[in-house]
Amino acid sequence: MEKKKLRLTVNKQEYEVYINPKALLVEVIRDEIGLTGTKRGCDTVSCGTCTLMINGMSVKSCSILAMQAEGAEITTIEGLEDNGKLAPIQKAFIDHGSYQCGFCAPGMIMSAQALLNENPHPTEWEIREGIEGNICRCTGYNSIVRAIDATAKGAYKEDRS
Amino acid sequence: MNKYTVINPPSDFKVINTHVHNIDGVAKVTGRATYTFDVKLPNMLYGKILRSPHPHAKILNIDYNKALQLRGVIGVATGKDTLGVKQGIWRRYQDLCDEQILPVDKVRYIGEPVAAVAAITEEIAEQALNLIDIDYEVLPAVYEPMEAIKKDAPEIHEGFERNINVTRHIEWGDVEEAFEEAEYIREDWFKCGGQAHMCMETRAAVSDYTPDGKLTIYHSNQSPYYMQGLMAGVLGMREGDIRIISTYVGGGFGGKFELDGAIFCSAVLSKKLFRPVKIVFTREEDFIATKRRTPMFYYVRTGVKKDGTFCAREAKVFTNGGAYTGMGATALYLTGFFHSFPYRWPGYRYDGYRVYTNTLPSTSMRGFGAPQAMWCSEQQIEWIAADLGLDPIDMRRKNSHYEGYEVPGQATIASCGIDQCYDEIKKWIASKGKLPPNRSIGLSACGFMSGGIFNWFDTPYSFSSAVVTINQDGTVELHVGAQEIGQGSNTTMAIICAETLGVKIEDIKVHSGDTDHCPPDLGAWGSRQTLMSGNAVKMAAEDAKKQLLEFAYAQSGLNIVYDLDIKDRWVHAIARPERGYDYGELVKKALRGKDGQRIVGRGYYTPHRKGMISPAYSYMLQGVEVEVDEETGKIKLVDTMTAHDCGQPINHLGLIGQLEGAFSMAAGYGYLEYMPYEDGKLMNPNLVDYKMIRATEMPPANIAEIDTYEPEGPYGAKEAGEGLTNPTAAAIGNALFHRFGIQLKECPIRPEMILNGLKEKAGQDKAAGKDKPGKKK
Numbered sequence: 001m002e003k004k005k006l007r008l009t010v011n012k013q014e015y016e017v018y019i020n021p022k023a024l025l026v027e028v029i030r031d032e033i034g035l036t037g038t039k040r041g042c043d044t045v046s047c048g049t050c051t052l053m054i055n056g057m058s059v060k061s062c063s064i065l066a067m068q069a070e071g072a073e074i075t076t077i078e079g080l081e082d083n084g085k086l087a088p089i090q091k092a093f094i095d096h097g098s099y100q101c102g103f104c105a106p107g108m109i110m111s112a113q114a115l116l117n118e119n120p121h122p123t124e125w126e127i128r129e130g131i132e133g134n135i136c137r138c139t140g141y142n143s144i145v146r147a148i149d150a151t152a153k154g155a156y157k158e159d160r161s
Numbered sequence: 162m163n164k165y166t167v168i169n170p171p172s173d174f175k176v177i178n179t180h181v182h183n184i185d186g187v188a189k190v191t192g193r194a195t196y197t198f199d200v201k202l203p204n205m206l207y208g209k210i211l212r213s214p215h216p217h218a219k220i221l222n223i224d225y226n227k228a229l230q231l232r233g234v235i236g237v238a239t240g241k242d243t244l245g246v247k248q249g250i251w252r253r254y255q256d257l258c259d260e261q262i263l264p265v266d267k268v269r270y271i272g273e274p275v276a277a278v279a280a281i282t283e284e285i286a287e288q289a290l291n292l293i294d295i296d297y298e299v300l301p302a303v304y305e306p307m308e309a310i311k312k313d314a315p316e317i318h319e320g321f322e323r324n325i326n327v328t329r330h331i332e333w334g335d336v337e338e339a340f341e342e343a344e345y346i347r348e349d350w351f352k353c354g355g356q357a358h359m360c361m362e363t364r365a366a367v368s369d370y371t372p373d374g375k376l377t378i379y380h381s382n383q384s385p386y387y388m389q390g391l392m393a394g395v396l397g398m399r400e401g402d403i404r405i406i407s408t409y410v411g412g413g414f415g416g417k418f419e420l421d422g423a424i425f426c427s428a429v430l431s432k433k434l435f436r437p438v439k440i441v442f443t444r445e446e447d448f449i450a451t452k453r454r455t456p457m458f459y460y461v462r463t464g465v466k467k468d469g470t471f472c473a474r475e476a477k478v479f480t481n482g483g484a485y486t487g488m489g490a491t492a493l494y495l496t497g498f499f500h501s502f503p504y505r506w507p508g509y510r511y512d513g514y515r516v517y518t519n520t521l522p523s524t525s526m527r528g529f530g531a532p533q534a535m536w537c538s539e540q541q542i543e544w545i546a547a548d549l550g551l552d553p554i555d556m557r558r559k560n561s562h563y564e565g566y567e568v569p570g571q572a573t574i575a576s577c578g579i580d581q582c583y584d585e586i587k588k589w590i591a592s593k594g595k596l597p598p599n600r601s602i603g604l605s606a607c608g609f610m611s612g613g614i615f616n617w618f619d620t621p622y623s624f625s626s627a628v629v630t631i632n633q634d635g636t637v638e639l640h641v642g643a644q645e646i647g648q649g650s651n652t653t654m655a656i657i658c659a660e661t662l663g664v665k666i667e668d669i670k671v672h673s674g675d676t677d678h679c680p681p682d683l684g685a686w687g688s689r690q691t692l693m694s695g696n697a698v699k700m701a702a703e704d705a706k707k708q709l710l711e712f713a714y715a716q717s718g719l720n721i722v723y724d725l726d727i728k729d730r731w732v733h734a735i736a737r738p739e740r741g742y743d744y745g746e747l748v749k750k751a752l753r754g755k756d757g758q759r760i761v762g763r764g765y766y767t768p769h770r771k772g773m774i775s776p777a778y779s780y781m782l783q784g785v786e787v788e789v790d791e792e793t794g795k796i797k798l799v800d801t802m803t804a805h806d807c808g809q810p811i812n813h814l815g816l817i818g819q820l821e822g823a824f825s826m827a828a829g830y831g832y833l834e835y836m837p838y839e840d841g842k843l844m845n846p847n848l849v850d851y852k853m854i855r856a857t858e859m860p861p862a863n864i865a866e867i868d869t870y871e872p873e874g875p876y877g878a879k880e881a882g883e884g885l886t887n888p889t890a891a892a893i894g895n896a897l898f899h900r901f902g903i904q905l906k907e908c909p910i911r912p913e914m915i916l917n918g919l920k921e922k923a924g925q926d927k928a929a930g931k932d933k934p935g936k937k938k
Contacts, residue, residue, distance in 0.1 A: 078191070097814035103647075
């Protein structure tokens, strides 16, 4: 199949890649751009490990073609930190032990961040609904809910020093 | 949200049981952690596996010429490219080594690997699979153990009469006499389902064989040492020429310590082609062609006195072993042992039969046979209490293990907090007051082991080892063979090391998951690492500390009766903690005194004279509040409380995470995670149809941690996080029993079972002249 040129903005960086037009966004992010923080855990858009943000909203990157993301602002887990300073949600995950094997963590954190972007003061139930699309086989979710709740309540500040 | 209570006296620990973050946190929350799934080597090829569509068939011929002609295909491997070694993890017993991962003569389950292709892209490798022609002679197949043990059933492995793969017998006391003593006897049949490990990272391996005869494998597993040993066996290589690297592992849960198709096929291809080969399973492959929790049929007969004193129990168990042995042999033993837990039985007899069938092999999974055992035991005990009109908590309590109890011929219980667990759960139930009519509470007790004793792997090494090396600036290199799979092993080992040496957690660098650099250790399974690897780390740190303190003593000038210690990097006489000096200074002096050699401490652990099963046992009692929609039969978990005795907690955050996580997996086993097979084919091998607990289904998981001290464990610690997979299915079943009076004998509980149970119950009640189903509690 003939490759097509694609311009993508990932973590504020512009990339120009030549890809199979049928390639999924997750494949291009991982294999072409080389950002392997975004994972993949199923073939049915069910597990959420490939979640990233497009224009601030969470998207499972196995559910869209890379070509569909042309021109959009994509943020992956690697783009959450700012020059070595972790985002509040990342600090909260560490502080609450909200990951174990860590394989779901990048997708889970992106879902959490997108939820907070959309709804800065979610109820516990809204948090649970916000991460319902992400499977975590290790933690039982409650520590993740605690981390998101604490972040929403302002326990972890952005570090801009 | 959650409540976490510690019934635990304050201690003077500096690191143990404090709020220590997981030491791999930054790597894991920033996407830096590199899993096998992420590994990419120069010149790497991608492999794909062709799998059998038949549950049982002879392989007559494999023709892969067309596949080789596809542009981009570099090589194909079949059973003929292997040594044909029949391997198994019970390698001490030749007849339990029964699996060729690329079989030479026949396939025994749908999904079994038959050929593997290496190509320049995964896509091309996938296309090439369609170009391989295989002639099969399809054989009659059998899928259920009760069918497979029949005389005329198809023979799955040669020489195994009635397809019986392994048998296990456990017995103590005079069982017949003990049944004679009983005033009430009850017998039931139960069926326990399988369960997928469903690790978020599917099976993955990158094998790299080089012309100097060395093989390096990146692999997602729970025991690099086992992988090294098993791969040496199947490839005819020396263990020392194989390096296994497993830095970050995306979950294990008992499913990743046997050889899998990814590691074997990638290594065979790499050895043939002298290029790195990567194989990653799709989710569907992970469902149909790895292994699963062992499905079991349980017959239980229990005799008690009218006052609830337990007299005797006998159990007969037939397990669906699937096509091969693997760790299934251990599950067969452990289910029979833990079926007795946590109670004293004057007479106990267990006969287990593991039966081969033409289905996915079954093996260990978190709980290791005990969740099945408890599903049957804890429900039957609840029913007996109801039959006799006794309080189920009091009846359990009067028959429970206690500190110092000896399970005859099997185990000595050196620490046991089950008695306090009953008090905590009673308090929790009382705090609930009167429940709404659509809710009820069920209980279940259990215990679990802290690592296994029996050396079926036939290792010549200590079960666990550790090396502590102190650098000139006081930082510490801790080398362990213990494997981090997300359970927090690296952090737990760092905590034990820091506490023992008297330094800070950030002084410790943990090196694990690499057989070239870490000492052998049996790895992460059977809840063994905190106790066994923890003991090795403690010993290594004590060794290093002793060497340091020798220099401190030599120059202190103190009377010989004074003891020196290091705590929080402060070297001091224990009697005068305010007068001391910095640990870093001592390290520099010691280094000079040793002619520049670094301080190296070594530690190891192998259990001796600790009975048949394990050096130590954890205990727990769980209550689950369940809501059921009577129209749909749909279950909702509202709340749960677990009283839990794991000895001295070491890793505070890790412990909470383990207990909450175990609950979600156990609840899934209880009512969601169903694996239906039709003609040997799994009907729901994907995450749309295989349901598991998601965030919206998870209730608060409250914990009351009971303080005990386990003398065999490091700082008194024992198992945590696996045992809690055991009680939940039965607790849910018991809640349904108390609400509706129905007795469910099959797990996972599906809505239609509840609806059918209610219908049946209504019919029985009508016949008995009652107008409404009995509602209790």
